[in-house]
Each structure stands twice: as C-alpha cells, then as structure tokens.
Amino acid sequence: MSGGGEAIGEEALRARVRELLAAAHPDEVDRVTFRRAQYDHGLAWVHFPEGYGGLGLSPGLQAIVDDEIARHARTTYADLVLNPIGIGMGAPTVLAYAPEAYKQALLPRIFTAEDVWCQLFSEPGAGSDVAGLATRAVRDGDDWIVNGQKVWASLAHRASWAMLLARTDPDKPKHDGLSYFLLDMRSPGVEVRPLYQITGDAEFNEVFLNDVRIPGDRILGKEGAGWRVAITTLMNERVAIGGYSRPGQGMAEKLLRLWREEGPSSPRGAQGRSAAEIAVLRDEVVRVHVESELLGITNQRTKDAMRAGTPGPEGSVAKLVQAELNKEITELALSVIGSDALVYETGYPLERVEAGERSLREFAKHDFLRSRANSIEGGTSEVMRNILGERMLGLPGEPRADKDVPWKEIPRGRA
Amino acid sequence: MEFTFGEEHEALRNTVRSFLDAESDEAAVRTAMASERGHDPGLWRRMAGEIGLAGLVVPEVHGGAGMGPVEALVVFEELGRSLACVPALSSYFAANVVLEVGSEADQAKLLPDLASGRALLTVAHVDAGGRWDLGVVSNEARREGEGSLLDGDWRYVLDGHVADRILAVARTSDGLGVFQVEADAPGVSRKALPGLDLTRRLADLRLDRVAARRLGEGDARAGLERAWLRTIAALAAEQTGAAGRCLELATAYAKSRYQFGRPIGSFQAIKHQCADLLVKVELMRSAAWNAAFVAASGEGDLEVAVRMARSYCAEAGFEVAAQALQIHGGMGFTWEHPIHLYLKRAKSSELLFGSAIQHRERLAERLAL
Numbered sequence: 001m002s003g004g005g006e007a008i009g010e011e012a013l014r015a016r017v018r019e020l021l022a023a024a025h026p027d028e029v030d031r032v033t034f035r036r037a038q039y040d041h042g043l044a045w046v047h048f049p050e051g052y053g054g055l056g057l058s059p060g061l062q063a064i065v066d067d068e069i070a071r072h073a074r075t076t077y078a079d080l081v082l083n084p085i086g087i088g089m090g091a092p093t094v095l096a097y098a099p100e101a102y103k104q105a106l107l108p109r110i111f112t113a114e115d116v117w118c119q120l121f122s123e124p125g126a127g128s129d130v131a132g133l134a135t136r137a138v139r140d141g142d143d144w145i146v147n148g149q150k151v152w153a154s155l156a157h158r159a160s161w162a163m164l165l166a167r168t169d170p171d172k173p174k175h176d177g178l179s180y181f182l183l184d185m186r187s188p189g190v191e192v193r194p195l196y197q198i199t200g201d202a203e204f205n206e207v208f209l210n211d212v213r214i215p216g217d218r219i220l221g222k223e224g225a226g227w228r229v230a231i232t233t234l235m236n237e238r239v240a241i242g243g244y245s246r247p248g249q250g251m252a253e254k255l256l257r258l259w260r261e262e263g264p265s266s267p268r269g270a271q272g273r274s275a276a277e278i279a280v281l282r283d284e285v286v287r288v289h290v291e292s293e294l295l296g297i298t299n300q301r302t303k304d305a306m307r308a309g310t311p312g313p314e315g316s317v318a319k320l321v322q323a324e325l326n327k328e329i330t331e332l333a334l335s336v337i338g339s340d341a342l343v344y345e346t347g348y349p350l351e352r353v354e355a356g357e358r359s360l361r362e363f364a365k366h367d368f369l370r371s372r373a374n375s376i377e378g379g380t381s382e383v384m385r386n387i388l389g390e391r392m393l394g395l396p397g398e399p400r401a402d403k404d405v406p407w408k409e410i411p412r413g414r415a
Numbered sequence: 416m417e418f419t420f421g422e423e424h425e426a427l428r429n430t431v432r433s434f435l436d437a438e439s440d441e442a443a444v445r446t447a448m449a450s451e452r453g454h455d456p457g458l459w460r461r462m463a464g465e466i467g468l469a470g471l472v473v474p475e476v477h478g479g480a481g482m483g484p485v486e487a488l489v490v491f492e493e494l495g496r497s498l499a500c501v502p503a504l505s506s507y508f509a510a511n512v513v514l515e516v517g518s519e520a521d522q523a524k525l526l527p528d529l530a531s532g533r534a535l536l537t538v539a540h541v542d543a544g545g546r547w548d549l550g551v552v553s554n555e556a557r558r559e560g561e562g563s564l565l566d567g568d569w570r571y572v573l574d575g576h577v578a579d580r581i582l583a584v585a586r587t588s589d590g591l592g593v594f595q596v597e598a599d600a601p602g603v604s605r606k607a608l609p610g611l612d613l614t615r616r617l618a619d620l621r622l623d624r625v626a627a628r629r630l631g632e633g634d635a636r637a638g639l640e641r642a643w644l645r646t647i648a649a650l651a652a653e654q655t656g657a658a659g660r661c662l663e664l665a666t667a668y669a670k671s672r673y674q675f676g677r678p679i680g681s682f683q684a685i686k687h688q689c690a691d692l693l694v695k696v697e698l699m700r701s702a703a704w705n706a707a708f709v710a711a712s713g714e715g716d717l718e719v720a721v722r723m724a725r726s727y728c729a730e731a732g733f734e735v736a737a738q739a740l741q742i743h744g745g746m747g748f749t750w751e752h753p754i755h756l757y758l759k760r761a762k763s764s765e766l767l768f769g770s771a772i773q774h775r776e777r778l779a780e781r782l783a784l
Contacts, residue, residue, distance in 0.1 A: 256782065256784065259784055260783065260784065263784075282776075282779050282784055283772055283775050283776070283779075285779075285784060286726075286775040286776075286778050286779045286782070286784065287726070287775060289778075289782070290723045290726055290727055290775070290778070291698065291727070293723060294698045294701045294702050294705075294723070294727060295698070295701075297416075297701040297702070297704070297705050298697060298698060298701045300416070300417075300418070301418055301700075301701060301704070304417055304418050304419065317693065317694050317697045317698075320690075320694060321694055321698070382683070382687070384690075385683075385686065385687040385690035385691070386683065386686065386687075386690075388689075388690035388693050388694070389680070389683075389686035389687065389689050389690045389693075390686070392690075392693060393662075393666045393680075393689055393690070393693060394666070394670070395666065395669060395670060395678075395680035395681065395685075395686050395689060396670065396677075396678050396680055396681040397681060398681055398682075398683065399677065399681070
C-alpha cells in the first residue's frame with residue numbers, strides 16, 4: 001500500500017482507489033466488508049486525518065474517489081442514504097471531540113453504517129430556541145442520568161447512537177449550562193415513537209429519555225461546553241444538507257406539467273371553468289414559474305460570488321424564498337386540479353414509510369401538505385427574516401428576556 | 416449563464432456613481448423635476464461628453480462609447496438609484512432602434528448627434544389605443560413620391576416634449592416601418608403630459624401630414640422587437656437600482672427612528688418587512704442581470720429572459736417602494752422626504768412598456784401553457 005500524504009495528486013488518488021478495489025470489490029463482497037476496507041484505505045472521507053478513514057486531503061477530492069469507484073463497480077453506496085446523520089454530522093463531531101478510544105470504535109462503524117446515527121437536539125419546548133432546551137443530565141458518581149423528551153429526530157428508530165444535547169447546569173445562562181453526550185440508543189430508558197405528520201407519514205420520531213444512564217467518558221468537550229460542540233454539528237448539518245437536492249427543486253416544473261397534462265385545457269381539468277378563471281390561474285402559474293427561475297438564477301449568483309471570493313446575501317435569501325415559494329406553488333397546484341383536490345386518493349396511512357408510487361395529482365396533493373414544513377424545518381421563515389434583517393441589513397436585535405439570566409429563571413410556557 | 420463583472424464594470428459603476436452623487440443629488444433632482452423641460456440639458460450634455468451615457472451602445476465610429484447590455488445594466492442601476500432626471504431611457508431606446516433597424520447611412524446620420532447629446536432622439540410607438548405592444552400598431556404611413564407621409568396620434572412618448580427628432584413607428588404595405596420625424600417640421604404637434612412621475616416626462620404626439628424618412632428597408636418588426644426588449648432589460652436594471660436605494664433608505668430609517676424607547680428596526684414587524692424587501696431586491700437583481708447577460712451573450716432566449724425580468728421587476732419594484740414608504744411612517748408621506756419620488760417612479764416604470772400580466776401572458780404562450 002502506498003503511503004498517504006499531503007502531496008497526493010488526483011492520479012495517485014485514483015490509483016489508491018484501484019488498490020482498494022483490488023483488495024475488496026463492492027460487486028464481490030458485502031457492504032460492511034467493502035466499506036471497512038475503504039475506511040482502512042483512507043478513502044472514506046479523504047479530508048479526515050490518516051488512521052481515521054482519511055488522508056488529510058481537501059474535501060473536494062472525495063468526488064474523485066466516488067467517481068473512480070463508480071467507474072469500476074456496479075454497486076455503489078450513497079452516504080446520504082446509508083447514514084446521513086452519522087456520516088454528515090456524527091463523524092466530524094466525533095473526530096473533533098471524542099476520546100481516542102471512541103474515535104477508533106465509532107468512526108469505522110459510522111462509515112459502514114453498522115451504526116446508524118441520529119441527533120437529539122430539538123424538544124417540544126425548544127424549537128427555534130434550541131439552546132433553551134430542558135432535558136436534564138444529572139451526575140451520578142462517574143455517570144450521568146438523563147431525563148427529558150426530544151422531538152423531530154429522523155432515523156431515531158433505526159439508530160444505535162445519538163448526539164444528545166442536555167442541560168447539566170440550570171443555574172447558568174442558557175448557552176453555558178449545556179453539555180454534549182454520545183448516547184447509546186440501546187440503553188434502558190430510551191423509548192422511540194413515530195411522530196405522525198399532517199401527511200400521515202412519519203419521517204421523524206419523538207424520543208423519550210427516562211433515567212437513561214450515560215457513562216462519564218461519553219461527554220464530548222467539557223461539561224458546560226456543549227453548545228460549542230453543537231455548533232460543530234450544526235455547521236456540518238448545513239454542509240450535509242447542501243448535498244441533498246433542496247426540497248422543492250423542480251416543484252415549479254411539476255406544476256407546469258400538471259397544467260399541461262391535467263390543467264383547464266385538458267379534458268379532465270376543464271370542469272366547465274370560465275375563460276376568466278383560466279386566465280387568472282394561468283397568470284399565477286407563470287408568476288410562480290418566473291419566481292422559481294429567478295431563485296435558480298440567484299443560486300447561480302451565489303456560486304459565482306463564492307468562486308470570486310465575495311459571498312453576498314444571496315444564499316440566505318434562497319432558503320426563505322424556496323420555502324415560501326414551495327407553499328405557493330403547491331397551493332396553486334390544488335387550484336389547477338380544481339374540485340378534484342377535494343379527494344385525497346392515498347389516504348392518511350399513519351405509517352412510518354412514505355407511500356410509494358404516486359400520480360402527478362397525488363404528488364401535488366401530498367406536496368401541498370408536506371411543503372407546510374418547508375418554512376418551519378431548518379430554520380423557520382421568521383428566523384430567516386431575523387437573520388437577514390440583523391446580519392445582512394445590520395438592524396438591531398430584539399431586547400431579550402433570556403440574556404445573562406440563569407436558565408431556570410427564564411420565562412417559559414408549558415411544553 | 417455565468418455572471419461575471421470585470422474591473423472595467425466596477426470602474427464604470429464608480430464613475431457613474433461619483434458623477435451622479437456630485438451632479439444629481441436630491442436637490443438637483445427636485446430642481447430638474449420642477450423645471451419645464453423636466454431635465455437639465457447641460458447636465459445631460461456633460462453626461463454624454465464626460466461619461467458617454469448618451470451614446471452608451473453607439474459604436475465608437477459614430478462617436479459613442481461602444482458598450483453593450485452589461486455596461487448598460489451597470490449604468491441604469493446607478494441612474495435608478497439616484498433618480499437622475501435625464502433622457503437616458505429614451506436615448507437608449509432610440510439608439511437601439513437605429514442600430515437594429517437603420518442602414519449604415521441612417522446610423523451615420525443619426526447616431527453622432529445622439530451620442531454627443533447635441534440632439535435628443537426618442538421613439539414613438541404606442542398608438543391612440545394606449546397599448547404597449549408592437550403587435551398593436553394602427554397608425555399607417557402613406558407613400559408620397561420618394562418619401563412618406565404620417566398621420567395620427569402617438570401616446571406616452573418618452574421625453575417627447577423636448578426631443579429634437581422622433582422615430583415614429585407606423586404600419587406600411589410591407590410591415591412595420593420606423594420613420595424619422597424632425598420635431599420642428601410642419602404638422603408636428605406635441606403636448607407635454609403632467610406626469611404621475613415628475614422625474615421622467617412623457618408627451619403625446621400628433622402628426623398631421625408630416626413628411627418623414629423611413630429608416631432601413633423592409634419590415635422592421637424583428638429589429639424593433641429586439642430594441643424594445645433590450646430597452647426593457649435596461650429599465651429592469653433601473654428598477655433594481657431604485658429598489659436597492661429604497662431598501663437602503665428604509666433600513667437606515669429603521670435604525671435611526673426611535674419609538675417606545677427602541678429603534679423601530681428592532682421590532683420584528685419592521686425588521687421582517689426590511690428582510691422581505693431585501694429578498695425582492697435580490698430577485699430583481701437576478702432578473703435584471705439575467706436579462707442583460709442573455710442580451711450580451713446572444714445565447715439563450717432574449718424574449719423569455721426579458722419578459723421574466725419585466726414581469727418580476729415591474730411588480731416587485733413597486734412593492735419595494737411602497738413598503739419602504741410604509742416603514743418611513745408619517746415622514747414617508749411628506750413631500751419633503753424623497754421616498755415618494757421613488758414610489759412614483761416605481762409605479763410609472765411598472766406601467767411603461769406593458770403590464771406584468773401582459774408580459775406573463777406572452778411568457779405563457781412561449782411556455783405552451
């Protein structure tokens with residue numbers, strides 16, 4: 001095996017991938033065997049240091065590895081499908097803060113997806129204000145005992161490990177009393193329940209923690225320094241989510257298809273609508289199409305500005321516009337469908353998994369409901385407007401009731 | 416489409432901004448808008464001579480600056496920002512029409528005077544029906560010997576009351592024609608319109624058996640369409656610049672105005688409005704940049720890019736000005752504060768060159784909807 005190093009070029013990297021494939025080929029061995037070999041070759045995440053699944057290279061070079069594997073193998077694995085939270089957020093946090101033994105034990109199993117991970121930050125009483133969370137961790141000898149309720153946890157029902165943020169000192173101001181733990185989800189007292197959404201699906205979970213014991217060496221960072229560790233996780237969340245296709249990408253295209261195939265000018269969509277009604281609807285369809293195109297152009301401007309080294313406010317604008325536009329587009333889709341939107345063909349199954357095949361109409365109706373969350377998840381539109389107002393325009397912040405106040409004295413409603 | 420601006424664009428922006436800051440501040444705008452002509456001819460000649468604004472896209476051989484749509488974008492953003500009262504849009508429209516429709520000889524005859532600022536040239540194409548659409552032209556030109564005779568009414572001619580020459584659009588036996596009319600020719604009468612927007616003047620034009628010379632040969636429709644679209648792209652840039660200025664004014668006011676012991680910008684009710692204005696200005700900028708870069712590259716669909724920009728900037732430009740006025744509270748309703756000048760410019764810019772709905776209707780046709 002050739003040694004890794006800072007100066008490794010693209011060709012050497014590709015050669016190293018071919019060495020990996022000679023040692024373990026994904027078409028021939030099982031997933032865990034192949035991914036473990038990829039980890040041992042430093043090709044799991046090339047920007048990690050040697051010995052931790054990486055080669056100390058620039059993160060951009062991971063694409064070379066993926067490309068070379070795809071050239072020589074039919075079987076490929078997508079990190080974001082296998083273990084999105086573990087690979088996207090867990091691994092960088094473990095690398096930055098976990099004790100050495102945990103790095104060695106956990107990192108390879110994150111990459112092989114033997115251990116799926118989840119994140120336990122949000123609570124019923126702590127959404128936009130996540131640093132105000134109430135889950136308590138209390139010392140018991142060397143261990144910690146945790147009690148509380150977490151919510152909006154994707155993959156918690158499949159996870160072996162969680163990144164847990166809990167309050168260890170309620171007498172300190174809210175950011176200073178938090179600690180960050182690695183939680184074994186198989187511990188006694190951890191209960192996971194599906195959280196049904198307005199769509200009838202359950203993409204997320206509620207997690208109840210009742211006297212859950214966590215060994216003392218599973219605290220990441222120092223006691224009371226959990227917020228700093230959480231920032232590492234959240235920064236990586238942004239990077240990881242950037243890798244997903246943005247929610248709603250192509251929603252406007254779907255609306256145009258719906259109009260052409262099933263809109264008022266089609267036999268099924270006509271429904272005796274007047275010329276005026278059709279004209280008004282058509283104008284709205286074009287309007288949201290234009291805004292969607294302009295959002296795409298704005299994203300392009302963001303990329304160009306970043307390449308030129310002068311990022312502007314365009315990126316922060318995108319999240320807000322996309323969320324609000326998705327709702328408008330899907331509302332309009334229901335107007336285009338007309339009275340038939342009274343019917344919800346798929347029903348509300350109250351199942352974990354989203355239903356499979358859907359027609360264009362069924363998609364539109366489902367998206368109408370699902371898009372309600374776009375302006376809530378990943379930062380509400382109100383929080384986004386605060387960010388734009390305060391960080392981009394320099395407007396002053398609201399007077400705060402929670403600044404320099406012990407957490408336990410901050411007014412709160414009933415969760 | 417990749418949006419890259421070079422150092423020359425930054426230099427151009429700085430030049431135009433410094434010039435306008437010095438020569439067309441609010442006091443100058445108020446003086447010009449109260450004057451009979453509606454603009455300061457001396458200022459316009461200086462802008463023509465010192466920074467080449469009159470002949471922005473006129474080739475250097477005809478005395479112009481030889482620039483293109485991206486440079487025009489930069490210039491018009493700045494003009495919109497300052498609300499400068501100058502016949503820039505009318506001149507830009509006219510220059511594009513001459514370049515698209517005129518022969519070499521027409522260009523040599525008309526463009527040098529336009530570029531130097533010696534003679535104002537404008538385009539008249541909206542007929543008595545008042546519809547901004549090159550597909551709706553009812554005025555007809557009659558042949559008379561070697562030349563043509565024009566009769567009829569043309570409405571809403573940009574700077575028509577002070578133009579030295581007018582390019583009038585009329586139907587002919589072989590499609591649309593563009594005719595050069597001297598403003599002092601017998602049979603020309605024109606009436607300055609009292610405008611909603613005092614910073615950009617319009618006039619109605621009546622021609623009664625006026626002898627006119629036709630530009631170029633054959634149907635001018637395609638050339639006129641291109642010139643029209645490029646002008647609307649420049650207007651979108653102007654609207655973006657004006658909206659950006661409204662956002663600056665509103666944000667500055669929200670920081671300095673105190674009520675209930677706090678700057679009003681610390682209230683989310685105001686802060687979120689400012690954020691929404693920022694969003695609109697950024698989307699306007701994307702729309703205007705896209706239209707300008709498509710026009711400059713010759714790639715992509717100019718009509719689609721411009722109609723997208725037009726429909727978005729028309730509505731968003733007004734919404735930004737209107738909301739900026741609201742953020743200024745009672746102060747925003749006074750004559751003394753400049754925000755009403757932006758509000759009026761935004762509404763007039765929305766109404767020029769066809770409504771957003773009209774442009775979306777054409778987009779729908781292009782999208783087969």
